[in-house]
Amino acid sequence: MKMAFRALALLLLAAAQPLSAHVGSPDVYYEGDAGPYHLFVTVRMPQVIPGVAEIQVRAESGDVQAIRIVPLRLTGPGSNLAPTPDLLEVSKDDPQFFTGTLWLMESGALQVRIMAEGAKGKGELSVPVASFAQRTLPMQKSLAGLLLLLMLLLTVGAISIAGAGAREASLEPGMTPGPANVRRSRIAMTVTVILVLGLLYVGKSWWGVEDTSYQRRVNFYKPPRAETTLENGNRLVIRAKGEDSRWTDRINMGRVLPDHNHLMHLFLIALPGMDRMWHLHPERLQEGAFAVDLPSMPAGPYQVFADIVDERGFPWTLVGTIELPQVEGKPLAGDDSSWSGAPLVTTQQGSNTSQLPDSARIVWERGSSPLKSNVAMDFKFRVEGKDGKPVEDMEPYMGMAGHAEFVRSDFTVFAHVHPSGSIPMASLELAQAGLMSDPSAMPAGMAMAGTAPSGPLPGVVAFPYGFPQPGDYRIFVQVKRAGQVETGVFDAQVE
Ligand SMILES: [Cu+2]
Numbered sequence: 001m002k003m004a005f006r007a008l009a010l011l012l013l014a015a016a017q018p019l020s021a022h023v024g025s026p027d028v029y030y031e032g033d034a035g036p037y038h039l040f041v042t043v044r045m046p047q048v049i050p051g052v053a054e055i056q057v058r059a060e061s062g063d064v065q066a067i068r069i070v071p072l073r074l075t076g077p078g079s080n081l082a083p084t085p086d087l088l089e090v091s092k093d094d095p096q097f098f099t100g101t102l103w104l105m106e107s108g109a110l111q112v113r114i115m116a117e118g119a120k121g122k123g124e125l126s127v128p129v130a131s132f133a134q135r136t137l138p139m140q141k142s143l144a145g146l147l148l149l150l151m152l153l154l155t156v157g158a159i160s161i162a163g164a165g166a167r168e169a170s171l172e173p174g175m176t177p178g179p180a181n182v183r184r185s186r187i188a189m190t191v192t193v194i195l196v197l198g199l200l201y202v203g204k205s206w207w208g209v210e211d212t213s214y215q216r217r218v219n220f221y222k223p224p225r226a227e228t229t230l231e232n233g234n235r236l237v238i239r240a241k242g243e244d245s246r247w248t249d250r251i252n253m254g255r256v257l258p259d260h261n262h263l264m265h266l267f268l269i270a271l272p273g274m275d276r277m278w279h280l281h282p283e284r285l286q287e288g289a290f291a292v293d294l295p296s297m298p299a300g301p302y303q304v305f306a307d308i309v310d311e312r313g314f315p316w317t318l319v320g321t322i323e324l325p326q327v328e329g330k331p332l333a334g335d336d337s338s339w340s341g342a343p344l345v346t347t348q349q350g351s352n353t354s355q356l357p358d359s360a361r362i363v364w365e366r367g368s369s370p371l372k373s374n375v376a377m378d379f380k381f382r383v384e385g386k387d388g389k390p391v392e393d394m395e396p397y398m399g400m401a402g403h404a405e406f407v408r409s410d411f412t413v414f415a416h417v418h419p420s421g422s423i424p425m426a427s428l429e430l431a432q433a434g435l436m437s438d439p440s441a442m443p444a445g446m447a448m449a450g451t452a453p454s455g456p457l458p459g460v461v462a463f464p465y466g467f468p469q470p471g472d473y474r475i476f477v478q479v480k481r482a483g484q485v486e487t488g489v490f491d492a493q494v495e
Contacts, residue, residue, distance in 0.1 A: 035123015
């Protein structure tokens with residue numbers, strides 16, 4: 001029985017942090033066009049795989065009649081063989097809001113294909129999702145109790161049936177068992193006890209093997225460690241190391257995909273107050289490591305977040321910390337950018353304006369209601385000049401109107417978000433290519449929201465996202481104006 005208790009205790013011992021690619025922010029927020037319909041999509045990812053994802057779709061216009069969804073692999077076999085789609089339910093109070101659930105059966109880079117139908121015909125879009133078990137769910141105490149009771153009942157039952165059978169099966173009716181029968185019964189019961197204990201042991205081992213392999217899968221998808229070394233005083237070398245030993249074999253750093261022009265987006269954020277931030281783009285070295293020549297930086301501890309997308313379209317964020325000496329480096333160039341200012345302050349009302357160097361500023365149109373976690377929001381930022389009017393010199397920064405980084409004060413949440421949402425552009429491109437292979441489903445003029453805008457950009461940029469948990473956050477909003485990258489910083493308290 002002790003073994004059974006141990007097996008159950010093992011099961012109840014489930015304490016893994018829910019972390020993910022993007023760190024601590026597993027849900028997917030997306031804004032884009034399904035043919036003629038503009039949709040806002042939220043995918044709430046399950047904590048375990050297989051598990052149920054919750055899908056919410058809001059249509060911008062009122063002419064969408066039905067929305068169907070189906071899960072697929074993002075790339076490779078199965079990425080174009082769609083099972084029968086499920087119909088989303090229309091909200092009773094709001095005909096533009098659709099909800100439904102979807103079983104996700106496997107881990108890895110998946111996509112949720114969304115098919116909208118309405119007055120303007122049909123349209124499709126595809127939302128890449130990173131599917132992985134975030135933790136081992138503990139067994140419910142009532143279920144554990146019931147199983148233990150059943151096990152006891154079966155064990156005692158099996159032993160007593162074997163004993164009774166050996167003692168009384170060959171007796172004539174009305175006869176009482178003699179000493180020989182009793183001896184045979186004791187032997188049968190002893191043998192059965194040994195057999196049952198053997199069975200329980202095998203069962204416990206089986207359970208243990210399953211549990212270990214599940215735990216390994218959970219560890220496999222934890223954010224890999226960013227192992228950093230400083231060479232020659234200013235060259236930072238970054239290597240990824242997965243929590244599970246199989247990670248390095250399976251994730252080929254030599255084949256990561258370029259994500260909005262760069263193989264890696266590296267963020268160095270001053271600890272603990274986030275009063276300095278660098279957004280850099282390391283180059284890949286021969287052996288799968290990455291390296292970047294640092295700009296001049298003051299000595300101190302820094303948090304490291306490094307975004308990559310593997311060849312299957314699965315996004316990973318390497319996480320680490322580094323203690324840097326005073327670095328004498330070269331000036332920033334290309335897409336690299338930096339910001340410095342006041343440390344994070346957390347007040348209920350937070351901050352909604354951020355001054356830019358040329359007396360322009362970024363204003364967060366956050367409304368007056370308190371910020372809530374796990375609510376899909378459109379984070380809208382207005383870049384305005386001295387005169388209070390939106391600036392007219394905005395241009396694409398790495399192909400997009402803006403980039404936003406959401407960081408929780410304790411660094412357990414990090415999300416790099418774009419106007420199209422929380423999905424890396426490299427994964428979106430793979431999903432888009434999948435749609436392209438079926439031209440009948442691809443209406444003309446379809447473009448990804450927020451990518452490769454042409455012509456002058458409006459002085460407003462919006463990011464669909466939701467805070468994954470309550471706490472204090474700093475939001476870095478990065479835009480490009482007249483060839484210069486500018487960063488606005490906003491602090492927010494989330495309930
Ligand atoms: Cu970006």
